[in-house]
Amino acid sequence: MVLDNSYEPCDFVLFGTLGDLSRRKLLPSLYQLEKANLMHPDTTIVGVARQEMELDTYIEEVHANLVKFGEKNLCEETWERMKARLHYACVDMKDVGSYCVLDDHVNPNRTMVCYLATPPAIYGDICRGLHSCKIIDSSVRVVLEKPIGHDLESSKVINEQVAEYFDEKQIYRIDHYLGKETVLNLVSLRFANSIFATNWDHNCIDHVQISVAESVGIEGRWGYFDDAGQMRDMVQNHLLQILSLVAMEPPTTLDADSIRDEKLKVLKALRSINSFNINESTVRGQYTSGFVKGEEVPGYLEEEGANTQSKTETFIAIKAEIDNWRWAGVPFYLRTGKRMPTKVSEVVIYFKRQPHNLFGDSFKNLPPNKLVIRLQPDEGVEITVMNKVPGLTSSGSMDLQKSKLNLSFSEAFADERIPDAYEKLLLEVMLGNQALFVRRDEIEQAWTWVDSILEAWKQSSEPPEPYQAGTWGPVDSIGLLARENRSWYESKTGKKK
Ligand SMILES: NC(=O)C1=CN([C@@H]2O[C@H](COP(=O)(O)OP(=O)(O)OC[C@H]3O[C@@H](n4cnc5c(N)ncnc54)[C@H](OP(=O)(O)O)[C@@H]3O)[C@@H](O)[C@H]2O)C=CC1
Numbered sequence: 001m002v003l004d005n006s007y008e009p010c011d012f013v014l015f016g017t018l019g020d021l022s023r024r025k026l027l028p029s030l031y032q033l034e035k036a037n038l039m040h041p042d043t044t045i046v047g048v049a050r051q052e053m054e055l056d057t058y059i060e061e062v063h064a065n066l067v068k069f070g071e072k073n074l075c076e077e078t079w080e081r082m083k084a085r086l087h088y089a090c091v092d093m094k095d096v097g098s099y100c101v102l103d104d105h106v107n108p109n110r111t112m113v114c115y116l117a118t119p120p121a122i123y124g125d126i127c128r129g130l131h132s133c134k135i136i137d138s139s140v141r142v143v144l145e146k147p148i149g150h151d152l153e154s155s156k157v158i159n160e161q162v163a164e165y166f167d168e169k170q171i172y173r174i175d176h177y178l179g180k181e182t183v184l185n186l187v188s189l190r191f192a193n194s195i196f197a198t199n200w201d202h203n204c205i206d207h208v209q210i211s212v213a214e215s216v217g218i219e220g221r222w223g224y225f226d227d228a229g230q231m232r233d234m235v236q237n238h239l240l241q242i243l244s245l246v247a248m249e250p251p252t253t254l255d256a257d258s259i260r261d262e263k264l265k266v267l268k269a270l271r272s273i274n275s276f277n278i279n280e281s282t283v284r285g286q287y288t289s290g291f292v293k294g295e296e297v298p299g300y301l302e303e304e305g306a307n308t309q310s311k312t313e314t315f316i317a318i319k320a321e322i323d324n325w326r327w328a329g330v331p332f333y334l335r336t337g338k339r340m341p342t343k344v345s346e347v348v349i350y351f352k353r354q355p356h357n358l359f360g361d362s363f364k365n366l367p368p369n370k371l372v373i374r375l376q377p378d379e380g381v382e383i384t385v386m387n388k389v390p391g392l393t394s395s396g397s398m399d400l401q402k403s404k405l406n407l408s409f410s411e412a413f414a415d416e417r418i419p420d421a422y423e424k425l426l427l428e429v430m431l432g433n434q435a436l437f438v439r440r441d442e443i444e445q446a447w448t449w450v451d452s453i454l455e456a457w458k459q460s461s462e463p464p465e466p467y468q469a470g471t472w473g474p475v476d477s478i479g480l481l482a483r484e485n486r487s488w489y490e491s492k493t494g495k496k497k
């Protein structure tokens with residue numbers, strides 16, 4: 001990409017610049033944009049935190065973080081350019097009076113991007129603080145990190161607090177999965193290929209599987225995770241966003257609202273899961289100690305800081321149904337968990353079997369065609385097809401074999417570096433394009449669906465099923481598909497389930 005005339009410089013103000021997300025993801029992503037010459041020469045980066053700090057110390061801090069979490073061997077020329085952009089402002093984000101210091105760092109004649117890498121509980125305080133020093137006008141953009149709320153009600157409160165000062169057109173809600181190259185590729189795969197565009201419905205598709213497995217546990221985040229669980233941490237946002245992109249109708253254009261309107265319709269069409277259908281539609285689990293990649297790991301209840309009575313789920317499998325014309329009768333099976341054998345995210349489309357068998361008794365059960373979209377790692381797309389085995393047979397019958405047409409991005413685009421999701425998203429905010437950010441109504445609709453499941457679990461008083469770390473989740477998750485004569489896709493990168 002090359003910067004064009006429409007790309008304006010901005011003051012990129014990073015609230016929570018000393019926090020984990022900023023250090024591990026945001027500052028390294030800004031560095032990569034710098035390296036790729038995608039930062040406007042006049043753009044500045046203003047780090048904001050509550051610690052008193054000289055600019056030189058902040059610069060040293062950023063440098064150390066880039067080395068630790070970004071590139072070991074920083075490109076000196078890139079770093080010199082990035083360093084020249086850095087400012088630091090000390091603000092107690094809960095103290096309205098402390099925001100005036102920002103006047104010394106931002107230029108009122110330029111676009112200001114406020115990235116709130118702080119706990120969502122203080123988003124309202126930050127907006128109030130910015131308002132108090134008269135810094136907000138219609139050109140200011142605000143970026144909100146997830147999770148926005150804990151349920152529909154608290155999400156509405158946060159959204160309202162921000163909406164008091166910012167119009168929806170100024171608000172960029174992050175779901176970092178929308179910045180992943182392969183998630184974006186769902187749109188091109190579906191709508192740039194007529195072979196898929198015309199076969200993408202209940203006439204041709206039997207069912208869809210979306211799996212997002214992680215081998216890590218909760219990584220020292222007990223306080224946050226135990227309150228959230230896998231449902232709020234992964235399903236409410238990432239899995240429902242992937243599902244929406246897979247299931248949405250073709251948007252009229254690729255502009256932000258066309259895409260978001262279509263995603264919203266999918267979320268609205270999701271059949272409610274409640275106490276009547278909770279047992280047949282969901283399975284939740286909690287990991288016990290085990291081995292992941294040969295290393296012994298503790299169970300969830302033995303993690304540092306754990307409450308040993310916790311019933312929080314670390315694994316979920318859901319049979320989701322979309323009540324609309326396109327998807328009637330096509331289940332979408334979602335599965336996500338911590339401490340699974342490997343890190344792998346995939347969407348697998350199972351097409352319907354052939355209506356009639358031409359190939360004799362040995363091929364009575366021809367396997368269905370499958371489209372496997374590997375989101376991470378080993379990003380790529382694979383289709384399984386049946387082929388004639390070359391050669392002659394005395395009976396004259398045809399021998400068939402299952403083969404794979406495999407497009408691996410690392411081979412096909414060997415010279416291209418796959419950017420981190422945050423690089424893409426930060427660039428889009430600076431360009432002022434909201435297409436990859438989640439609109440308020442989408443977030444609230446997703447909460448409506450998720451809250452109903454959480455409420456049904458609460459009423460059932462059943463604890464999550466234990467599963468050993470290093471496995472693919474509780475046995476019942478296999479049953480969720482097996483009772484419909486289906487099974488989970490066995491990932492190439494993973495072990496047998
Ligand atoms: N870390 C991650 O991988 C991910 C994080 N997120 C989201 O990103 C956001 C930030 O998370 P994370 O970086 O992990 O959190 P951290 O707690 O590591 O960082 C938050 C930062 O906000 C600062 N802060 C909090 N309150 C105030 C205040 N009153 N005044 C000034 N500064 C304040 C903290 O300052 P101090 O250090 O002084 O307390 C800290 O630097 C959260 O919304 C989180 O949910 C989302 C996805 C992944």
Ligand SMILES: O=C1O[C@H](COP(=O)(O)O)[C@@H](O)[C@H](O)[C@H]1O
Pocket residue numbers: 214233234
């Ligand atoms: O948002 C989150 O995502 C990560 C997984 O992200 P990925 O890009 O590594 O797939 C997850 O580990 C974390 O718990 C969650 O908050």
